[in-house]
Amino acid sequence: MADQKDDVTRIPAKPEADERLGVLRGEIDELDLRIVELLNRRASCSLEVGRIKRGAGDCIFKPVRERQVMERLLVHADSLPERHLRAIYREIFSSSRHLQRPQQVAYLGPEGTFSYFAGIEFLGHSADYIPQNDLEGVFRAVSTGEAELGIVPLENSLHGTVGQSLDLFLRFGVSIQSELFCKISHNVLGMGTSLADVRRVYSHPQPLAQCARWLRANMPNAVLVPVESTAAAAARVQNEPDAAAIGHVRLGDIFGLNVLARGVEDLPDNWTRFVVIGIGGESGGGRDKTSLLFTLPDKPGALSGVLDVFARHGVNMKKLESRPMRSEKWKYVFFVDVECDLERGEYASALAEMRERCHTVRILGCYPAGPSLDVSADLGADGPE
Numbered sequence: 231m232a233d234q235k236d237d238v239t240r241i242p243a244k245p246e247a248d249e250r251l252g253v254l255r256g257e258i259d260e261l262d263l264r265i266v267e268l269l270n271r272r273a274s275c276s277l278e279v280g281r282i283k284r285g286a287g288d289c290i291f292k293p294v295r296e297r298q299v300m301e302r303l304l305v306h307a308d309s310l311p312e313r314h315l316r317a318i319y320r321e322i323f324s325s326s327r328h329l330q331r332p333q334q335v336a337y338l339g340p341e342g343t344f345s346y347f348a349g350i351e352f353l354g355h356s357a358d359y360i361p362q363n364d365l366e367g368v369f370r371a372v373s374t375g376e377a378e379l380g381i382v383p384l385e386n387s388l389h390g391t392v393g394q395s396l397d398l399f400l401r402f403g404v405s406i407q408s409e410l411f412c413k414i415s416h417n418v419l420g421m422g423t424s425l426a427d428v429r430r431v432y433s434h435p436q437p438l439a440q441c442a443r444w445l446r447a448n449m450p451n452a453v454l455v456p457v458e459s460t461a462a463a464a465a466r467v468q469n470e471p472d473a474a475a476i477g478h479v480r481l482g483d484i485f486g487l488n489v490l491a492r493g494v495e496d497l498p499d500n501w502t503r504f505v506v507i508g509i510g511g512e513s514g515g516g517r518d519k520t521s522l523l524f525t526l527p528d529k530p531g532a533l534s535g536v537l538d539v540f541a542r543h544g545v546n547m548k549k550l551e552s553r554p555m556r557s558e559k560w561k562y563v564f565f566v567d568v569e570c571d572l573e574r575g576e577y578a579s580a581l582a583e584m585r586e587r588c589h590t591v592r593i594l595g596c597y598p599a600g601p602s603l604d605v606s607a608d609l610g611a612d613g614p615e
């Protein structure tokens with residue numbers, strides 16, 4: 231009781247509260263003007279950086295620099311939660327890049343795929359997102375210059391490599407500029423209101439695989455139909471009341487569908503690693519990962535010889551994958567991720583040794599280790615901190 235009374239006495243009387251609100255709002259108005267003035271000054275600096283980059287034929291997107299800017303500022307996050315500061319700066323960077331040169335980002339469309347949300351979450355709203363019908367379209371758009379950047383899924387924590395993405399690196403001379411890890415959650419969406427009425431479930435093969443057990447247990451009679459993307463599945467379902475799509479929860483808003491079941495992935499810790507592809511990339515320090523591919527002579531010890539080069543030079547290998555070469559049957563190309571910048575001077579002799587042992591070595595990109603982002607959040611349901 232005493233507490234309640236104290237609470238009541240602490241609330242200022244109405245005229246007093248109004249006066250205080252007026253003062254606070256006056257302060258906010260003043261601060262906003264200063265923020266905008268500073269943002270304008272920042273934009274002018276960025277425009278000049280852009281002119282210098284264009285003069286030198288340099289790329290616009292500098293993920294290492296962006297990470298440095300962000301890390302320096304996060305130390306100062308105080309009343310503003312870190313997550314909010316990151317979101318604000320994601321948009322400042324997005325605007326800044328756009329001012330330097332409007333950026334087209336190709337992705338596997340249509341709007342509403344996980345690639346789309348990964349792009350927005352990482353590169354912000356000032357880029358122009360150009361949907362492509364398939365992953366090949368994303369690589370092609372970047373290699374022809376139709377898009378400055380592309381966003382492609384490379385691997386999933388439950389289902390491994392997206393083989394098609396790796397294969398496309400063999401056909402297109404694009405490089406990896408950055409990576410990001412996205413938490414993925416799947417939902418069943420349809421025009422109806424009950425799972426029991428669903429006869430067909432459309433989705434991309436990856437989500438169908440990631441939800442296989444749940445689907446067998448909860449929709450045993452539905453036929454699973456693989457299609458080009460999760461959002462393409464949602465588009466189809468608009469005209470088929472006895473069908474459902476599996477994908478991002480916000481496909482419901484985009485395509486006017488009901489969410490029939492949420493979080494239907496077989497294991498909740500479901501992450502996809504995406505990479506941002508472009509032509510060339512950022513040079514200089516601060517890059518802590520390298521992706522490369524190599525082909526080997528057909529003789530005993532060829533692969534172990536390359537792995538030995540890594541071991542002797544203290545290079546930590548994170549991933550090794552072989553894919554068919556396609557141009558020659560029963561020949562393979564190896565894709566490797568290592569935990570260092572292989573273009574740095576200290577690894578020059580390791581690279582030279584590798585080149586001696588391999589038929590071909592191609593560095594796909596050196597880039598900063600990527601952030602982990604939750605792209606699955608239903609923004610409407612995103613509560614306070």
Ligand SMILES: C=C(O[C@@H]1C=C(C(=O)O)C=C[C@H]1O)C(=O)O
Nearest residue numbers: 276279290291292295296323326
């Ligand atoms: C301003 C620059 O260009 C881009 C925008 C950045 C920013 O707004 O801080 C940082 C890196 C680049 O992606 C820069 O290279 O410094």
